[in-house]
Amino acid sequence: MPREKAEPVKRKLKKLNLYDGRRRPKREDEFVLLPVVDDERVYSLGYEVLPVELPLRPERQIYKNLESVLAERLSEEELKHLRRYDVIGDIAVIQIPPELEHRVDDIVWGLRKVHPFLKVVAKKGFHEGAFRIRDYSIIWGEKRLETVHRENGVEIKVDLSKAFFNPRMKGERYRLTQLVRDGERILIPFAGVLPYALVIARYRKVKITAVELNREAYELGLENIERNRKRLKGEIEFIHGDAFKVLPELPSYDRVISPTPRGVDALTLTLSKAERWLHYYDFVHENEIEAFRRRIIEECQKLGRECSVRVKKVSDFKPHVFKVCADVELG
Ligand SMILES: C[S@@+](CC[C@H](N)C(=O)[O-])C[C@H]1O[C@@H](n2cnc3c(N)ncnc32)[C@H](O)[C@@H]1O
Numbered sequence: 001m002p003r004e005k006a007e008p009v010k011r012k013l014k015k016l017n018l019y020d021g022r023r024r025p026k027r028e029d030e031f032v033l034l035p036v037v038d039d040e041r042v043y044s045l046g047y048e049v050l051p052v053e054l055p056l057r058p059e060r061q062i063y064k065n066l067e068s069v070l071a072e073r074l075s076e077e078e079l080k081h082l083r084r085y086d087v088i089g090d091i092a093v094i095q096i097p098p099e100l101e102h103r104v105d106d107i108v109w110g111l112r113k114v115h116p117f118l119k120v121v122a123k124k125g126f127h128e129g130a131f132r133i134r135d136y137s138i139i140w141g142e143k144r145l146e147t148v149h150r151e152n153g154v155e156i157k158v159d160l161s162k163a164f165f166n167p168r169m170k171g172e173r174y175r176l177t178q179l180v181r182d183g184e185r186i187l188i189p190f191a192g193v194l195p196y197a198l199v200i201a202r203y204r205k206v207k208i209t210a211v212e213l214n215r216e217a218y219e220l221g222l223e224n225i226e227r228n229r230k231r232l233k234g235e236i237e238f239i240h241g242d243a244f245k246v247l248p249e250l251p252s253y254d255r256v257i258s259p260t261p262r263g264v265d266a267l268t269l270t271l272s273k274a275e276r277w278l279h280y281y282d283f284v285h286e287n288e289i290e291a292f293r294r295r296i297i298e299e300c301q302k303l304g305r306e307c308s309v310r311v312k313k314v315s316d317f318k319p320h321v322f323k324v325c326a327d328v329e330l331g
Contacts, residue, residue, distance in 0.1 A: 001047070006032035009047065011075045017106075018042055021072025023054040070110040074103060085111065086167050088158060089147025090119040093136065108140040120144060122160070131214040132164040132261050152177070152199040154228050163217035164192050169259075172314055172325065173199040176257060176279060180204045182233075187211075187253040187273055189243035189266065194221040194236065196257055201234030208236045209250065211243045247273055255279070271299055271328070278328040284311075286320050296326055306331035 001009050006025070013019035013036060023035035035054040036042045042049055067079055074082075078100060085094035092111045096104060108121045119142050125135030136145055145160040151170050158165040173196055180186070182205040188197050191210035201208055212218045218240040225236050239246055247269055256274040259281050260266050271278055284292045293309050300307035307330045313322045 001032050001034060003027070003030055003032055006034065010034055011077075012045075013042075014071070014073060015075050015078075016041065017073055018045075019072065020054075021057075021069075023056055026052075026054055066107075066110050066114050069113045070106060073106045073110070074100075078103060082107075087115055087118070088160065088165065088167050089149040090117055091145065091147050091160070092118050092121045093124045093160070094121070095124045096139075104139055112140075120147075127164070127262065130261065130264075131217065133162065133214075134160060134164075136160055148227075151195070152202065154195075154198040154202050154231065155224070156193060156195055156198060157220055157223055157227060158193055159216065159220060163214055163220055164261075165195065168315060169195070176200065177203050179277075180206060180255065182206065184254040185209075187247075187250065187256045187270075188259075189247060189256075189270065190259050190261055190264075191221065191238070192217050192259070194224050194238065196259065197221075197236045197238075198224055198228055198232070201232045201236050202228065204234055206234040208234060209239065209253070210236060211239045211241060211246050213240070213242050215240065244269060267296065267299055268302075271296075272303060274328070274330060276330055278326070278330070280326045280328065281314070282324055282326070283317050283321055284324050286322060289322075289324065292324070293326065296328055300328070300330065 010019060013034060018036050018039055018041060020035035020037045025035060026033045033052055033054060067082060070079060081097050081099040083095040083097065085092055092115060094107065111121055112118055120138060121140040122136040122138050122145060127134050147158060149156045149158055149167060151167065152174055177200050180200055184206045186206055186208045188208060188210040191197055191212045194210060197208045197210045200206060212221060221238050243266065250273065252273050252275050254275050255277040256270045257279045258266055258270040262283055267280060270280060289311050293311050296309045297307060307328050310327045312325050312327065314325050315323045317323050
């Protein structure tokens with residue numbers, strides 16, 4: 001190709017799955033040699049096809065990440081629509097926007113290149129209902145959404161069709177563990193399959209009481225305690241029930257961690273059970289963060305307590321709305 005035509009032609013070749021991304025293009029004076037795959041169709045495009053062997057890119061560079069792998073097959077325009085994905089155990093979950101629906105097979109191919117151990121690829125929908133279960137559809141592999149995920153030194157059995165689990169909170173679980181000291185008594189309502197409880201108990205000699213309403217999440221959680229039993233320094237007591245009914249019957253704790261389901265207001269409930277610290281997760285618009293902080297201080301005052309509050313953005317949820325964690329220290 002003449003140099004000025006190289007980019008658009010490269011895009012066209014990629015769209016047609018005829019571009020060979022494993023090889024490097026090569027400049028020769030005013031021309032660029034573009035690598036193509038071995039396919040009859042390249043001869044029918046009206047371009048000159050030369051029998052030149054272009055150098056292969058180093059293996060590492062090819063399979064670095066999904067985007068660079070897919071650059072072999074998707075156009076730059078299509079790559080812009082590619083969303084973040086998660087790998088949970090041997091399952092990859094990815095959101096596929098309408099612009100990429102016709103590229104599902106290529107995306108599965110790309111994910112499997114980057115993560116050869118995958119057994120399932122699922123398309124990710126939205127969290128629904130009180131139990132915050134996501135809607136998934138399997139687009140490749142075994143017909144299951146159950147797997148064992150490894151994180152922060154523990155094994156977490158999850159079933160994405162039955163219970164909430166978010167691998168992106170790994171850093172938060174680590175952060176909280178660093179704040180916890182041996183000997184603490186900790187309460188975790190909305191505990192799911194127990195990711196927070198397991199990670200903290202793995203590294204700290206603490207007594208944790210966790211509460212979960214979804215029966216299937218609860219059963220997976222019990223299985224997770226057994227699965228990790230030999231690794232845990234701390235103890236976990238797990239209660240099946242509604243946090244709003246169970247917590248009033250429980251004593252207060254040194255620390256309360258509330259991975260609050262979206263749309264639920266459990267601030268007063270969880271604050272009333274915290275002696276020293278509360279970590280309260282919520283979804284807040286960026287313009288409302290200060291108001292959220294003040295509301296927590298007011299709630300503390302209503303309970304006759306002094307407190308200091310730091311609100312930390314944990315992840316972006318949708319434009320201008322963040323998942324935040326309020327770290328509350330009570331006086
Ligand atoms: C955002 S998820 C967090 C789960 C878990 N802590 C995690 O990070 O994976 C909220 C959890 O609260 C549970 N839940 C919802 N309403 C509840 C209630 N009233 N009492 C106890 N658990 C509840 C849901 O089933 C879900 O597992």
